[in-house]
Amino acid sequence: MTPNNGSVSVLPSQGMFPLGSSGSGGGGGYVVEGNDCLKKGPWTAAEDQILMEYVRKHGEGNWNEVQRNSGLNRCGKSGRLRWANHLRPNLKKGSFSLEEQRLILELHAKYGNKWARMASQLPGRTDNEIKNHWNTRVKRRKRQGLPLYPHDIKQSQQSHFHSQTIPSLTPLTTIIQNPFQPITDGSTPTFSFHTQSQTQAHHLPPLSPTPPSLSPLSSPHRPKPTALTPFPHFDPINSPSSSSFSSSTPSFTFHRPAPILGAPLRHKMFRDSIGFSPPLSPNPERNTSMFRTSSMPDIASFQLTGSDSMPDMASFQMTSTNSMSDIACFEFPRTFNHSFPPLSLSQFDFSDSLVSPTGPVYSVQSELSSNQVSQTQLKISIDNNASLRDAITLAATDETHCNISLLDEFLQEACSGGNNSRSATELLGSFEEKHVLDGYGQWLKSTSSIDGHLNSMPEDFSKLSNSIPPSEPVSNWYSDSGEVSNAHSSGLTDASLEFEMQQMASMFPDVATAGHGMASSS
DNA sequence: AAGGAGAGCAACCGCACGGCT
DNA sequence: TAGCCGTGCGGTTGCTCTCCT
Numbered sequence: 244m245t246p247n248n249g250s251v252s253v254l255p256s257q258g259m260f261p262l263g264s265s266g267s268g269g270g271g272g273y274v275v276e277g278n279d280c281l282k283k284g285p286w287t288a289a290e291d292q293i294l295m296e297y298v299r300k301h302g303e304g305n306w307n308e309v310q311r312n313s314g315l316n317r318c319g320k321s322g323r324l325r326w327a328n329h330l331r332p333n334l335k336k337g338s339f340s341l342e343e344q345r346l347i348l349e350l351h352a353k354y355g356n357k358w359a360r361m362a363s364q365l366p367g368r369t370d371n372e373i374k375n376h377w378n379t380r381v382k383r384r385k386r387q388g389l390p391l392y393p394h395d396i397k398q399s400q401q402s403h404f405h406s407q408t409i410p411s412l413t414p415l416t417t418i419i420q421n422p423f424q425p426i427t428d429g430s431t432p433t434f435s436f437h438t439q440s441q442t443q444a445h446h447l448p449p450l451s452p453t454p455p456s457l458s459p460l461s462s463p464h465r466p467k468p469t470a471l472t473p474f475p476h477f478d479p480i481n482s483p484s485s486s487s488f489s490s491s492t493p494s495f496t497f498h499r500p501a502p503i504l505g506a507p508l509r510h511k512m513f514r515d516s517i518g519f520s521p522p523l524s525p526n527p528e529r530n531t532s533m534f535r536t537s538s539m540p541d542i543a544s545f546q547l548t549g550s551d552s553m554p555d556m557a558s559f560q561m562t563s564t565n566s567m568s569d570i571a572c573f574e575f576p577r578t579f580n581h582s583f584p585p586l587s588l589s590q591f592d593f594s595d596s597l598v599s600p601t602g603p604v605y606s607v608q609s610e611l612s613s614n615q616v617s618q619t620q621l622k623i624s625i626d627n628n629a630s631l632r633d634a635i636t637l638a639a640t641d642e643t644h645c646n647i648s649l650l651d652e653f654l655q656e657a658c659s660g661g662n663n664s665r666s667a668t669e670l671l672g673s674f675e676e677k678h679v680l681d682g683y684g685q686w687l688k689s690t691s692s693i694d695g696h697l698n699s700m701p702e703d704f705s706k707l708s709n710s711i712p713p714s715e716p717v718s719n720w721y722s723d724s725g726e727v728s729n730a731h732s733s734g735l736t737d738a739s740l741e742f743e744m745q746q747m748a749s750m751f752p753d754v755a756t757a758g759h760g761m762a763s764s765s
Numbered sequence: 766a767a768g769g770a771g772a773g774c775a776a777c778c779g780c781a782c783g784g785c786t
Numbered sequence: 787t788a789g790c791c792g793t794g795c796g797g798t799t800g801c802t803c804t805c806c807t
Contacts, residue, residue, distance in 0.1 A: 307792070319792080378798095
């Protein structure tokens with residue numbers, strides 16, 4: 244936007260008075276009484292010319308000299324800003340490209356609100372541009388109750404936050420990406436997820452602006468995040484979570500975040516970080532069990548059991564105490580050297596603390612308000628000593644019968660729904676476990692050795708798929724506009740939409756290409 | 766057609782930091 | 787060493803434009 248005739252944001256009470264519209268190209272603005280009549284407000288083309296001429300002659304710097312030597316009736320600070328943001332050469336104008344948007348996300352995850360630092364890695368972009376872009380995104384996603392970061396970005400952000408107190412935390416991702424891989428010594432590792440109440444959960448600097456006091460746009464009166472909060476939970480020795488950790492029975496505990504049930508996301512398609520998870524039950528008669536388990540069971544547990552008869556496969560079973568008939572299971576290779584479902588940190592979305600089977604205990608914080616979910620605990624145990632089979636059993640125990648019906652509701656709507664298009668994300672409420680399943684599905688597709696299992700998987704998934712109006716663009720599922728499939732209302736640019744789509748596509752590299760993601764892959 | 770909401774953008778403000786004296 | 791000054795950064799404000807109702 245170019246400067247125009249609009250008034251400027253300086254109050255007359257501050258000693259300004261309107262200049263009128265005499266300036267070419269828009270003019271307007273205010274001057275400061277008693278301060279050499281320094282002009283404020285939008286710059287005119289004439290002023291730009293003066294400034295450019297000055298910089299051409301004298302170079303950048305000595306901005307206070309601009310006013311003295313060029314006759315420009317602006318303070319040096321204003322001149323510097325104008326030059327930096329609009330006049331200097333090689334500035335890119337226009338909307339951010341997909342790569343730039345992605346980079347901004349990554350850089351923000353890495354640096355936080357260090358706009359200048361981010362700008363230094365985005366050639367032609369200014370810190371102000373990046374800041375505005377980011378703030379717009381923040382506002383939009385906050386309004387929609389969506390997480391600020393996509394999964395993969397969020398995990399790197401978490402790594403960033405922690406890397407300042409825990410060197411080489413980056414492997415955290417590795418730890419979680421393949422949580423089973425370390426189990427090679429015949430031990431019986433166990434690890435568990437559990438969600439704490441909000442009062443228990445906040446140990447770290449916030450990762451999301453959602454809580455007002457936790458905004459990434461931190462108040463200038465708050466300590467700058469140069470020294471990030473250490474992990475109060477990081478205590479491999481004394482951590483309660485580590486009490487069950489031993490060499491013979493590796494275990495780790497981390498907390499699940501609250502589901503995203505915040506903003507009234509009505510009539511929204513699958514989108515953005517929520518992603519879409521296919522039900523993976525290979526047994527049609529059990530096709531709701533995955534949903535049950537995914538729908539924030541208050542207590543769920545996983546168990547992995549070794550197998551000799553199926554040395555290369557493990558089964559994964561999910562049960563709910565509501566009904567033992569609600570059992571879902573699937574299998575996957577035990578060795579996991581085929582890039583087990585990318586169970587990344589973000590996909591688990593640990594909210595609080597983590598004890599890895601291999602050592603370090605990290606505490607990470609959910610960006611979600613944990614008051615949106617009842618106490619939830621998932622427990623996974625891995626038994627590598629099992630002699631007959633590699634089995635993974637996941638038991639979901641619903642103690643409070645809260646939230647558990649969300650996915651059933653979704654399934655019902657999905658199966659009967661037709662064009663209602665009620666969002667999976669809206670109904671799912673949570674996506675943490677779903678991401679596990681997403682990862683599993685993705686891995687499943689890419690693993691030729693289990694094609695047979697794949698074939699038996701997708702019935703309930705196909706139900707979901709069928710429930711999604713085929714005419715609905717996938718971008719509407721995944722855009723972070725948060726509104727009904729309307730990119731315009733959200734102000735999303737095509738690039739933004741495409742960017743969000745790419746984010747999602749990256750989550751489903753295989754299936755996405757099969758036709759708009761999993762939802763249409765059946 | 767008018768009004769409202771939201772997005773995008775430009776620019777200001779206050780503070781922090783570093784260099785210089 | 788303290789104070790001054792220039793510069794840079796981050797937060798905020800307020801404007802216009804676009805789209806929707």
